[in-house]
Amino acid sequence: MKVTGDLHLMKKLNKSIILETIIADSPISRTAISEKTGLNKATVSNLVNELIASQLVCETGPGESSGGRKPVMLLFNREAGYAVGVDLGVNYILTVLTDLQGRIIKERRVSLHENGFDYVLEQLHDSIRWALAKAPDSPYGVIGIGIGVPGLVRPDGMIMTAPNLRWNKIDLKSQIEETFQLPVTIDNEANAGALGEKSYGDYQTAKDMIYVSAGIGIGVGIILNNHLYRGFSGFSGEMGHMTINLDGRPCSCGNRGCWELYASENALLEEAAKVLGEEQTADEMTLDYLVHLAEKGRKEVIELFRSVGYYLGVGIANVINTFNPELVIIGNRLSLIKSWIEESLQACVEERSLQYHHKRVQIEFSKLAMKSAAVGAATLAIQAFFAQSKATVEEG
């Protein structure tokens, strides 16, 4: 950082530190901010006034005080702007409009009937247009768009490959930016899901958590020491393509016997098609339909769910032995069948992970369920918005 002595840049940096403190700890008094940040009271007071003028912060009534005059509390104005978060699945698009604190204001889900880029782009445009139209009036309007995709995404947003969509080298970011003239952030959907869980899920205090996105494929988002671990090239977490069967069937990634061939929604639907034979056409064979059959007590389907739970457990045991996490969260589509898969999954982890590891780890199903990745994608857009002022400081 080359800002020493540059008062203007120091001020910007201090302002962003104060804003971060208010976002994290609001409602908070000016005195408490001064104590937390080590900045003197006059500086805090001046910069808070600027934040109030910029409408990112507002004042509320008196807070708790240990006697004497009660301080006025400061709140982050989470409705100063809005973000669009998109979870681009293999067979659906889930779009959310959130406030600046990731609270969902509106959401919409559409099914995808094919994966051709032009068709998906058109559906994406429709979904984003819909979200933009729903944004209430606000000082900053929609501050950006975040998109989670099931594939390898370079740090600059280029989608290198998305095997289940059969996409290679797609510059989705530029196309969406051009259409909507808004900043666009793209990341892997499991990374987005991990971020969504870490920022807004029920287990935010876990420092080391692994988010397992079990949908059509499987991806893993890795939070280590409170930070998303992206790997050297940004491609970490492709554990869906970890080999669990040496002589297994071929996978779209080029390998054989990958984890997601046995433990994903796709695996479940394929097995169901074999077991249920001619009963259903491929289009009718959906997870919802299988849940319907399981609820009616259909034994073959219950057994399939149990088997998918077991295979999920195989990979999760490997995850646990590798990372020794505090928490493993299972999200995306298969979290919908928790009650059918939980027992066999836990039994498998018990059986296959090292006993010192599995004794302490907590395995949960996401409470955000299907929405982790979409909320996490909105978080990416929000982080990019707040990073702008900091970036100017750091490059100064």
Ligand SMILES: [Zn+2]
């Ligand atoms: Zn594979």
